[in-house]
Amino acid sequence: xxxxxxxxxxxxSDELVEMTRLVGSAMNRATQSLLDADLALAExxxxxxxxxxxxxxxxEADCFQVSARQQPVATDLRIIVAxxxxxxxxxxxxxxxxxxxxxxxxxxPSSAVPVQLRPTFQAMGAVxxxxxxxxxxxxATKDVSLAADIARTDEEMDRLHKELFSTVLAPSWDFGVEAxxxxxxxxxxxxxxxxxxxxxxxxxxxxxxxxPYATVDPExxxxxxx
Amino acid sequence: xxxxxxxxxxxxSDELVEMTRLVGSAMNRATQSLLDADLALAExxxxxxxxxxxxxxxxEADCFQVSARQQPVATDLRIIVAxxxxxxxxxxxxxxxxxxxxxxxxxxPSSAVPVQLRPTFQAMGAVxxxxxxxxxxxxATKDVSLAADIARTDEEMDRLHKELFSTVLAPSWDFGVEAxxxxxxxxxxxxxxxxxxxxxxxxxxxxxxxxPYATVDPExxxxxxx
Numbered sequence: 313x314x315x316x317x318x319x320x321x322x323x324x325s326d327e328l329v330e331m332t333r334l335v336g337s338a339m340n341r342a343t344q345s346l347l348d349a350d351l352a353l354a355e356x357x358x359x360x361x362x363x364x365x366x367x368x369x370x371x372e373a374d375c376f377q378v379s380a381r382q383q384p385v386a387t388d389l390r391i392i393v394a395x396x397x398x399x400x401x402x403x404x405x406x407x408x409x410x411x412x413x414x415x416x417x418x419x420x421p422s423s424a425v426p427v428q429l430r431p432t433f434q435a436m437g438a439v440x441x442x443x444x445x446x447x448x449x450x451x452a453t454k455d456v457s458l459a460a461d462i463a464r465t466d467e468e469m470d471r472l473h474k475e476l477f478s479t480v481l482a483p484s485w486d487f488g489v490e491a492x493x494x495x496x497x498x499x500x501x502x503x504x505x506x507x508x509x510x511x512x513x514x515x516x517x518x519x520x521x522x523x524p525y526a527t528v529d530p531e532x533x534x535x536x537x538x
Numbered sequence: 539x540x541x542x543x544x545x546x547x548x549x550x551s552d553e554l555v556e557m558t559r560l561v562g563s564a565m566n567r568a569t570q571s572l573l574d575a576d577l578a579l580a581e582x583x584x585x586x587x588x589x590x591x592x593x594x595x596x597x598e599a600d601c602f603q604v605s606a607r608q609q610p611v612a613t614d615l616r617i618i619v620a621x622x623x624x625x626x627x628x629x630x631x632x633x634x635x636x637x638x639x640x641x642x643x644x645x646x647p648s649s650a651v652p653v654q655l656r657p658t659f660q661a662m663g664a665v666x667x668x669x670x671x672x673x674x675x676x677x678a679t680k681d682v683s684l685a686a687d688i689a690r691t692d693e694e695m696d697r698l699h700k701e702l703f704s705t706v707l708a709p710s711w712d713f714g715v716e717a718x719x720x721x722x723x724x725x726x727x728x729x730x731x732x733x734x735x736x737x738x739x740x741x742x743x744x745x746x747x748x749x750p751y752a753t754v755d756p757e758x759x760x761x762x763x764x
Contacts, residue, residue: 376612385606386602389602393601396622400626480715480719481716481719489711489715493706497722
């Protein structure tokens with residue numbers, strides 16, 4: 313009974329890892345559709361969001377089933393609550409990829425990104441890919457040292473987000489207000505995407521160490537462990 | 539034992555209602571600080587966010603305690619999971635109020651809002667107040683008919699958000715790129731604030747009716763009940 317129970321928790325973990333794969337693919341295609349003004353690719357991201365939402369619902373249903381069948385003890389309860397929160401964050405990351413794809417679609421056949429900012433969005437896309445891959449690893453392995461790595465990747469995203477504002481607000485900005493509005497929102501989506509990865513990493517650390525979420529500093533934990 | 543248990547769940551509900559009060563006050567002051575370029579008021583919102591985060595942590599701790607002391611049955615478990623999700627949404631709403639206050643502080647002694655958009659932000663602030671007050675009511679009363687009301691209020695916010703973009707993108711926009719970037723982000727914060735209220739209302743409906751979250755349409759539920 314106990315064994316089935318733990319294999320059910322493993323299944324939930326597998327579903328979360330699968331979500332990171334789908335979200336990573338969505339974000340990758342969203343960035344590509346944005347840079348290439350590729351309508352078909354943008355549509356594929358928009359259509360694919362349902363599959364991400366469906367796994368999120370499945371995670372929730374599985375968590376309830378697991379709790380109802382075998383009354384969870386404190387640690388297991390923490391795992392279940394963490395799974396629910398992680399799935400909510402991943403679902404939201406999928407939504408952010410979808411927002412980016414919708415921006416690409418809205419400006420098609422033009423690109424929503426002025427040529428001057430292409431390198432920044434290319435870099436943001438790469439950082440987003442990187443952060444979601446690490447998020448999958450931290451969920452799969454529960455290796456808390458990855459949390460600090462994810463926090464550092466998020467800092468790189470924040471740096472790009474600030475760099476973008478410098479470009480938009482410089483006197484040399486020639487692309488007008490509409491493009492400024494577009495790239496402001498787009499950049500915000502990438503930044504929030506990485507924030508969610510940090511939130512997930514903190515949740516995994518919380519489950520692994522029992523330290524309360526709000527006070528967790530992944531760097532400090534890694535230092536404590538090493 | 540069972541009675542203590544339910545009084546503990548009531549306490550969690552009271553804490554969530556208290557969060558809506560703090561978040562409502564934060565949002566009200568944030569809007570005022572934005573419109574009046576009132577630095578002291580903006581600082582009070584920024585300093586006050588800790589109190590909101592503290593209640594969110596308390597809700598989480600109380601939910602764990604309640605689960606550990608008395609193994610929850612399916613319905614109670616649903617209440618506990620909903621409480622955790624609602625508290626996460628309210629915490630995020632507090633963050634959004636803080637973002638608005640920080641924008642007010644960043645542009646002080648100027649206002650981050652051009653005079654032409656003051657009525658729009660005044661209206662967004664009023665809608666935000668309204669939606670968070672209703673959110674408090676729906677949590678306190680579990681009256682699912684309020685969910686449809688909250689969804690309608692959110693639509694009003696979406697309308698204002700779109701109206702703002704029309705103003706910013708019109709040829710008559712004289713305030714330049716920086717102001718456009720500022721109001722784009724500010725408007726997004728108000729819009730997300732109302733979105734979270736809808737998410738909370740849906741969670742309450744889910745607990746009250748047992749209908750799965752993703753497929754809940756508050757309008758349909760009210761129609762089914764009436």
